[in-house]
Amino acid sequence: MRFISSLALLSLAGLGLATPTSEAINRRQHDAPAVAAGSDSHGIFGALSGRGDTKSGNSKNKAKWTPCLHQNDVDILVDAYVRMISHWNDDDAKYLTDDFIDTSDSINILAGIPLGSPTFSSKQAFIDHQHTQPDNLPLVITHKSPYSCTEMAVIWQATFGVAQKQVxxxxxxxxxxENGFWQIKRIDVEFNSLAYLLDMGGSYKMPGQ
Known part of the structure; x- marks a missing residue:
């Protein structure tokens, strides 16, 4: 999955190659770009995203700047997501991009939508659903996973409906x-759909029963 990535740094000495001479080390230190202390709270993720400028003589080469999420950004979007699912308000539609998409096979299996297909293929489809059949789930975030530059994950629970089973x-x-403030472009969500079915007043029969 793209959400969590790892970086491995391999040294020449660790590979058993020749030990660099002091002249080579000095040359590398001279050629290495300087990184301002405290310029990026995401460390190497920010460096890989192309932050900062490199100057050489009278010329200036600008690297492409890619914004990365910070904890405050994550908190704002997670709070907006909880409001969307718990009690829809049209004001929160601004937190969804125009090309927003929502995918959940947990919902698809209950709604008769082909598995693997988008559950809501557009922002407007999601909004229309909230106007006609709002989720109104008492969503409680129980865990926020570490986030990457543009992705985040949460574990949630909700107890509701007829059976009062925890989902x-x-x-x-x-x-x-892209529009000057952070928006949600895509959501992938999966949950205990059998408990959800019971809470909606449905039923199921296990094999052998």
Whole structure:
């Protein structure tokens, strides 16, 4: 999954190659770009995203700047997501991009939508659903996973409806800052759909029963 990535740094000495001479080390230190202390709270993720400028003589080469999520950004989007599912308000539609998409096979299996297909293929489809059949789930976030530059994940639970069975799920959201503020571009969510079915007043029969 793209959400969590790892970086491995391999040294020449660790590979058993020749030990660099002091001249080579000095040359490398001279050629290495300087990184301002405290310029990026995301460390190497910020460096890989192309932050900062490199100057050489009278010329200036600008690297492409890619914004990355910070904890405050994650908190704002997670709070907006909880409001969307718990009690829809049209004001929160601004937190969804125009090309927003929502995918959940947990919902698809209950709604008769082909598995693997988008549950809501557009922002407007999601909004229309909230106007006609709002979720109104008492969503409680129980865990916020570490986030990457543009993705975040939460574990949530909700107890509601006829059976009052606890539904527990995970939502992974992709975010973007193309319009000057952070918005949710995509959500992938899966949960205990059998408990959800019972809470909606449905029933099921296990094999052998």
């Amino acid at each position: 527990r799920g995970i939502s992974i959201a992709e975010a973007t800052k």
